[in-house]
Amino acid sequence: MPSRRRLAAALLPLAIGSRARAQAPSAFPSHPVRVVVPFPPGGTADVLVRLLQPPVAERLGQPLVIENRAGGATIIGTDAVAKAAADGYALLLVANSFAINATLVAHPPFDARRDFTGVASLGFNPHVLVVNNAFPARTVAELVAAARAAPGRLSYASFGNGTSAHLGGESFKQAAGLELQHVPYRGGAPALQDVMGGQVPMMFNNLPDTLPLIRDGRVRAIAVAGARRAVVLPEVPTFAESGLPGVVSNSWFGLVARAGTPAGILDRLHDAVTATLAEPAVAARFGELGVEPRPMPRAAFDAFLRDEFDRNAALIRRAGITAD
Structure with missing residues (x-):
C-alpha cells in the first residue's frame, strides 16, 4: 500500500485543480x-x-x-x-x-x-423632513428656533425604533444641538398619519412614500437630507444649504x-x-x-x-x- 505521504502528494494536484475550477470566474455561475x-x-x-x-x-x-x-x-x-x-x-x-x-x-x-x-x-x-401644516416653521432655521424655544417639548416620529428614520432624527438633534422626543411607530404609514393629524409635528421619511402627500399639500417639506436637491422636489433645500451639513438621513x-x-x-x-x-x-x-x-x-x-x-x-x- 502507498504511504500516506505519497498518497497525499498524489491527491494534492487533484484537490488544487478542483478548487481552482470551482473558483474560476469563467465557470461561475454553473x-x-x-x-x-x-x-x-x-x-x-x-x-x-x-x-x-x-x-x-x-x-x-x-x-x-x-x-x-x-x-x-x-x-x-x-x-x-x-x-x-x-x-x-x-x-x-x-x-x-x-x-x-x-x-x-x-x-x-x-x-x-x-x-x-x-x-x-x-x-x-434620501429622506425628507416634513412637518404638519399647522406647525408654523417653514424652514430649518425656523424649526430649530422653535425647538430651542421649547426644549424637550417637541417630538419627531419615525417608522420604528432603531430605524434609519430614527437615527436621522438623532442626527438632526445632534447637528443642531436640540432636545427632541422620539416617538416610534410600527411603519411609516401610521407615523405619517399622526404627523398629518398633528399628533406629532415632524418626521424624517423616505422620499417616495412622502412625495404624494407633499404634492397634495397634506404635509410640508422642510429639507432633504441628501448631498443635493431631489429632482422631484427642486424647490426644497438640502440640510447643507440650510446650514446643517452634518445631518444624515x-x-x-x-x-x-x-x-x-x-x-x-x-x-x-x-x-x-x-x-x-x-x-x-x-x-x-x-x-x-x-x-x-x-x-x-x-x-x-x-x-x-x-x-x-x-x-x-x-x-x-x-x-x-x-x-x-
Whole structure:
C-alpha cells in the first residue's frame, strides 16, 4: 500500500485543480444564484431586487432566485447568508439596518463587519423632513428656533425604533444641538398619519412614500437630507444649504456575500449588477421609486460599509439608543 505521504502528494494536484475550477470566474455561475431579502415582499428593497432580477440573470447566464426571509429585524435572513458557503451562490440584500444592527442588536449570531464582503452598491434614497401644516416653521432655521424655544417639548416620529428614520432624527438633534422626543411607530404609514393629524409635528421619511402627500399639500417639506436637491422636489433645500451639513438621513441598498468568496466571483457578480444599473430603463424605474442608482467599485463599497458601521455606532452610543 502507498504511504500516506505519497498518497497525499498524489491527491494534492487533484484537490488544487478542483478548487481552482470551482473558483474560476469563467465557470461561475454553473447553477442559480440565490438572493436573500431579509424584508417582507413588496417593500422598496424587495422591489429593487426584482427589477434587477431578469437583466442580472441574463448577464450571469443563470437564474437569480429571490428568497424573502423576513423576521428578527433582518437577523434571520442575514444569518442564513452568514452560514452559507463562501462561493457566490448566496447573496444578501442589505440596507441601513445591516450597519445599524451591528451595534444595536446584542449578541447577533454573526459578525456583520467580519462575515460579509461587498458585492455591489445599488442606490440611495434620501429622506425628507416634513412637518404638519399647522406647525408654523417653514424652514430649518425656523424649526430649530422653535425647538430651542421649547426644549424637550417637541417630538419627531419615525417608522420604528432603531430605524434609519430614527437615527436621522438623532442626527438632526445632534447637528443642531436640540432636545427632541422620539416617538416610534410600527411603519411609516401610521407615523405619517399622526404627523398629518398633528399628533406629532415632524418626521424624517423616505422620499417616495412622502412625495404624494407633499404634492397634495397634506404635509410640508422642510429639507432633504441628501448631498443635493431631489429632482422631484427642486424647490426644497438640502440640510447643507440650510446650514446643517452634518445631518444624515437616508435609505441605501446593496448586495453582499460571505467573506472569503473568491475575488473573481465577486467581480463577476459586481459587473453584472453594475451593468444592469446603467441600463436607462432600470435607472428610470429606480427614479420612479425615488432611489438614485449609485454604483461604485467593490473596494469603495466596502469602504462605505465600514464608514456606515462606524458612523451609526457613534450616533447610537452618543444618543443612548437601545433595541427596546
